[in-house]
Amino acid sequence: MSNQFEENIELLPLKDFTERAYLDYSMYVIMDRALPHIGDGLKPVQRRIVYAMSDLGLKAGSKFKKSARTVGDVLGKFHPHGDSACYEAMVLMAQPFSYRYPLLEGQGNWGSPDDPKSFAAMRYTEARLSRYADLLLSELGQGTADWVPNFDGTMSEPEVLPSRVPHVLMNGTTGIAVGMSTDIPPHNLTELLNASVHLLENPRTTIKELCKHLPGPDYPTEAEIITPKADLVKMYETGHGSIRMRARYEREKDDIIITALPHQTSPAKILEQIAAQMQARKLPMVVDLRDESDHEHPTRLVIVPRSNRIDADELMTHLFATTDLERTYRVNMNVIGLNGRPGVRHLKDLLNDWLTFRTATVRRRLEYRLDKVSKRLHILDGLMIAYLNIDEVIKIIRENDKPKPVLMKRFKLSDEQAEAILELKLRHLAKLEEMSIRTEQKELKEEQAELEKILGSKQRLKTLVKKELKEVAKEYGDERRSPIVSREAAQALDVTELVSADPVTIVLSEKGWIRTAKGHEMDPIELNYKSGDAYLNSARGKSNQLAVLIDSTGRTYALPAHTLPSARGQGEPLTGRLSPPPGATFCGVVTGNPDQLVLLSTSHGYGMVSRLEDMITRNKKGKAMLKVPEGARVLPPVPVTDMETYWVAMVSNEGKLLIHHVAELPVLPKGKGVKIMNIPPARAKSGQEYATAVTVLEEQDSLKVYSGKRHKVLKPEEMEPYEGERAQRGIKLPQGFRNVNRMEPVEE
Known part of the structure; x- marks a missing residue:
């Protein structure tokens, strides 16, 4: 079997292979796709776009070029990935509503705040670098960057751009890697550089002191940042938190x-x-x-x-x-540090690391320039010798086939000096050329001394970095756009405040169907009901109140009245919105303000007064409110306006009516209540005697009792015989009105 495989194929257990492959993929996503480098604050695709555009000569102020050309260059030379993903990254850098300081300038449709992804295809749009891109690129050709081979090894690209500003905080970034993500908000350039300068001058400063210079993020919108200042400081101290913005x-x-x-x-x-x-x-x-x-x-x-x-x-x-209109933004300052490792850093760490990077970049730039100056001075020394001995130099060149070694030997020149002399053009042999060489030598020697002085002193180098940061702030800085304002937390208005308070009548049927009619004038009994269904109970209130229902188990439920269907139809079943216990039926409805008092009672003659707010619940399964004795049924609830002046009237199936003060009943948050009317327990349990209706009325009200289709009105003076104390048996109504199915007060 082994002969079937080539020698260079490695056999691995599947477990080892998948583990290694996933780890390689993870590291690639973290290091080369999703997280920014602390030096230039860019992800690889952004860095490659900016560099490719500078390579194409698309500097600020130059002529715009088709985006397709830029994307083609980026993909072909540095970034062998999808063109749409590359173009999207490019668009983001050009949108002034996405980037605080856009790195690109676009011509054409680059999307809008309404729909940032509504940009035109890359074949239509044109772009060039903005002036802010100069902050990343201006020192690129000065020995400041490490160059690495591109994906196919045919070209070189900068590993990190020599940024002159802490771009990682200036424009911020977001990215999702494997097992980690980053969300860095943008900041105001002036404030950011002021904080950097302060840290350079005071390395032991605290984050709280830095926040005096950098009070918070600054987005490309004028909406307010309403995050409390203490939370902003904490965010900068930990490296993660959240920002809240308000329109x-x-x-x-x-x-x-x-x-x-x-x-x-x-x-x-x-x-x-x-x-x-x-x-x-x-x-x-x-x-x-x-x-x-x-x-x-x-x-x-x-x-x-x-x-x-x-x-x-x-x-x-x-x-x-x-x-x-108010949004919260996550903050997680996760970047790839100078050590090449990703990690969440607090503000001082971020700025310290970037200042270390910047100081090293400036040092490299100065060393590169010093090397150039030294080489030029070396050449000028050789040219000076040539000018002082011009006749002899010309003679040696004319008489020798290979003048270079002769010149080197005669005047003790180096190879580079001799080469420079031999490449001199005749027009440079003018007499004035000696003066220009001496002037250039003088200037370069002064520059060389200055460079050596700066490079030889850490303090001078730090002063130079500080001076350059201040110059950048002066040239590129601007005013803060997002004001930081102290505001109270927003709170949604209560449903009762949002819904108009129109008078409504809530109607409940025997089968548990509910609906609401406008106004209080309509007669709910006259409404059209489904076949086999009929009117059960109704409540008059307002559309901004809650409809509170009670079922046969004594559980209460609440629904906003304005959400109930119109009485023009037949309503909808409550079981579609609520989840009562199996076998339970709805027995009544009541509405009003939370402090409304309600009389709750059962057919065994027990009852109590409760506040509506104690009956309200958001739970679809309801709230245990009234304890229902075995075999008893729940009577429809009755609103009570005044405990002191109102009377309660209860009638039994035997036609006995008892009227007494409501004040004799307790106000309870839940329970069984006390006896309103005395119905012997044995007769109640067997179902021989039970209360059929209950209501409340004022002193001067009459009482209308219904017996089938007939009704009788008892005047206040006619009700006196039926008045008694709580828990009495009551007095029988006149013959023919003993089978009472409902009662209601009538105002005189």
């Missing part, structure tokens, strides 16, 4: 104008989110919404309140809490 708005007459949105927030999406709330009738205080953005006003979203009485600040606070 800015102003009043224009009665309208609210949104003038700035959080970073990478789409105006279209904001309008969509607000419109969705309006359609769901969750934003009654807004009547219109417009997008008036144009070239003059890049962000201008208009919200038109229903009236000038609407509190704009309260409305906007609600929108901040429920839409992308």
